[in-house]
Amino acid sequence: MNETTTEYLDFPGADTLQAAGRVAPPSAEVLDRARAAVLAAASAEQATSAVAPARPRRMVTGRRLAAVFALAAVAAGVVVATGGEQAPRANSLSATAQPPQPAVGATTFLDGVSEVAQAQSASTAPYWKVQLRSVVGGHTSTVTEYVSREGYVIRSKGRTYKKGAPSWAVGAKLVDWNGLDRLPTDPATLLAMMSAGQQGGRDVFGQAGNILGDSPASPALRAALFKALGRLSGVKLVGTVKDHAGRSGTELAFAGVNGSEALIVDPRTATVLEDVFWQAGGVSRTTYLESGPALSID
Amino acid sequence: MEPDHRDEAGDALLRRSTEDATAFTPLVEQHSAALHGYFARRVPHAADDLLAETWLQAFAARRGFDPVLGTARGWLFGVARNVLLLHLRRAGRDTAVPTPETSDPWQAVDQRLDAAALAPQLRRALADLPAEERELMLLVAWEQLTPSEAASVVGIPAGTARSRLHRARGRMRERLTPSWRAPRLTVSGEPA
Numbered sequence: 001m002n003e004t005t006t007e008y009l010d011f012p013g014a015d016t017l018q019a020a021g022r023v024a025p026p027s028a029e030v031l032d033r034a035r036a037a038v039l040a041a042a043s044a045e046q047a048t049s050a051v052a053p054a055r056p057r058r059m060v061t062g063r064r065l066a067a068v069f070a071l072a073a074v075a076a077g078v079v080v081a082t083g084g085e086q087a088p089r090a091n092s093l094s095a096t097a098q099p100p101q102p103a104v105g106a107t108t109f110l111d112g113v114s115e116v117a118q119a120q121s122a123s124t125a126p127y128w129k130v131q132l133r134s135v136v137g138g139h140t141s142t143v144t145e146y147v148s149r150e151g152y153v154i155r156s157k158g159r160t161y162k163k164g165a166p167s168w169a170v171g172a173k174l175v176d177w178n179g180l181d182r183l184p185t186d187p188a189t190l191l192a193m194m195s196a197g198q199q200g201g202r203d204v205f206g207q208a209g210n211i212l213g214d215s216p217a218s219p220a221l222r223a224a225l226f227k228a229l230g231r232l233s234g235v236k237l238v239g240t241v242k243d244h245a246g247r248s249g250t251e252l253a254f255a256g257v258n259g260s261e262a263l264i265v266d267p268r269t270a271t272v273l274e275d276v277f278w279q280a281g282g283v284s285r286t287t288y289l290e291s292g293p294a295l296s297i298d
Numbered sequence: 299m300e301p302d303h304r305d306e307a308g309d310a311l312l313r314r315s316t317e318d319a320t321a322f323t324p325l326v327e328q329h330s331a332a333l334h335g336y337f338a339r340r341v342p343h344a345a346d347d348l349l350a351e352t353w354l355q356a357f358a359a360r361r362g363f364d365p366v367l368g369t370a371r372g373w374l375f376g377v378a379r380n381v382l383l384l385h386l387r388r389a390g391r392d393t394a395v396p397t398p399e400t401s402d403p404w405q406a407v408d409q410r411l412d413a414a415a416l417a418p419q420l421r422r423a424l425a426d427l428p429a430e431e432r433e434l435m436l437l438v439a440w441e442q443l444t445p446s447e448a449a450s451v452v453g454i455p456a457g458t459a460r461s462r463l464h465r466a467r468g469r470m471r472e473r474l475t476p477s478w479r480a481p482r483l484t485v486s487g488e489p490a
Contacts, residue, residue: 003444008463011470013420014439020414021440023342026334030346035326037350041357042319134461137445141457156455159367163454167428169469174428203472206465259468277468284464 007137007282106237106252109267110230114187117270118223125293128177128216133244136284146297147216149177153297168211171196177216185220187227194228204232205254206277209263213272213288222270238262243274244287308370316361326353329371333378336441339410340382340403348385352378372447375437379451404432423473431466434459 009018026034128147133140143156147166154161167174170183171194184190194204208225211217217225229235229252238251241264249264259279266273276285308328315322333352337345356377363373386403404425411421424432430452437448449459 005438008438008467011467012474018439020411020416021339023335023338025331031330034330034350034353038326038353038357041354134457136460136464141455143455161453279468284461
């Protein structure tokens with residue numbers, strides 16, 4: 001499938017940003033120099049012949065999942081098979097739509113999930129493994145990520161990528177794994193921090209979804225995040241659904257001015273199963289097939 | 299990583315250059331302006347030198363190009379990025395204690411945006427993106443790379459790059475849409 005760049009540049013000011021990137025072309029002298037450098041290298045190679053190597057890597061895994069609490073049927077609702085990529089069931093994508101009125105059950109449900117998370121054991125494993133399947137712009141990819149305090153490794157289609165430390169947005173800040181450990185676990189304080197510095201506004205719901213979906217957040221932090229979500233105006237409890245991996249979970253939805261987002265949460269394990277983000281002109285969906293501590297990288 | 303928007307002639311030239319070094323030269327003609335622009339936007343004072351260095355590195359490493367994994371253009375920008383990062387690390391070592399900025403040209407880019415009188419709100423929105431999302435966004439916006447090409451430049455899977463670009467676009471929209479208002483919070487825990 002061909003890709004366009006324009007779909008990712010559909011935001012106010014994108015034209016200005018592109019215009020700010022205009023630069024003068026290189027001079028003829030600069031081009032001559034580049035050409036001469038290559039010709040010289042080619043001549044030198046005829047005499048010697050050199051080849052550049054590539055770099056290989058491997059990995060292994062471990063996995064933990066805790067389920068200690070069975071929620072009451074707070075989230076009981078219509079079972080919806082999410083077979084296709086449709087507009088959010090609970091929200092309007094209209095740019096003028098107001099956030100929906102909060103459902104009464106969302107806070108209670110999320111408080112229950114918070115208790116599940118709180119009861120889980122903290123891990124001392126050096127890695128956090130996440131296997132996810134993402135669908136963006138019609139492209140589907142499945143990757144496995146191993147997060148560590150120093151960086152992270154991504155495995156996809158038999159290839160391995162090694163990157164610097166990942167970060168998650170918390171309000172106006174970006175935090176790494178060590179930063180996650182330092183975040184407050186009081187829900188109100190955390191919510192204030194996530195909302196702070198957002199003169200234009202970063203989506204608190206999205207921040208929480210990202211951290212809960214693919215970060216090594218401690219059980220205490222996860223518990224605080226679920227509670228904080230329950231105190232965020234506009235969060236709506238949709239009901240029981242199946243994610244794209246066929247797993248049953250409870251959908252929470254949030255509508256913003258520029259898009260809507262839904263999280264499917266497994267209340268038994270306090271894990272995010274799926275995150276769907278609707279924006280005008282595009283939908284992205286991330287299904288978290290696995291998320292938990294790992295002792296090693298394969 | 300699925301290649302897209304292929305410049306099949308460019309890919310073929312790069313492949314053929316492994317056997318016939320003269321096939322490499324047309325690539326210099328074809329891609330120099332774009333690669334020079336990449337450097338000029340990030341390290342303007344060193345762009346001329348880094349362009350020549352990129353071509354030398356690319357020529358030496360050309361056997362590492364695999365058209366199954368991406369386009370020649372994406373691969374060349376990947377080489378350019380490595381040259382840029384090495385330059386920044388050297389500059390950081392020479393001038394100060396190395397910091398994250400020595401592997402992220404954001405400060406230089408921000409100065410450029412400042413000079414271009416880019417709206418402060420837009421600059422702040424870019425500054426608040428995670429570094430990797432911002433780099434992908436600029437590769438798409440300025441270098442006009444496809445998400446798959448940008449992914450190969452940064453060294454992540456294409457799907458991961460698309461997810462991050464999608465997320466970055468959402469953040470930019472939220473930050474830059476005038477009608478946006480922060481979600482209201484309640485003290486009691488019950489929604490407002």
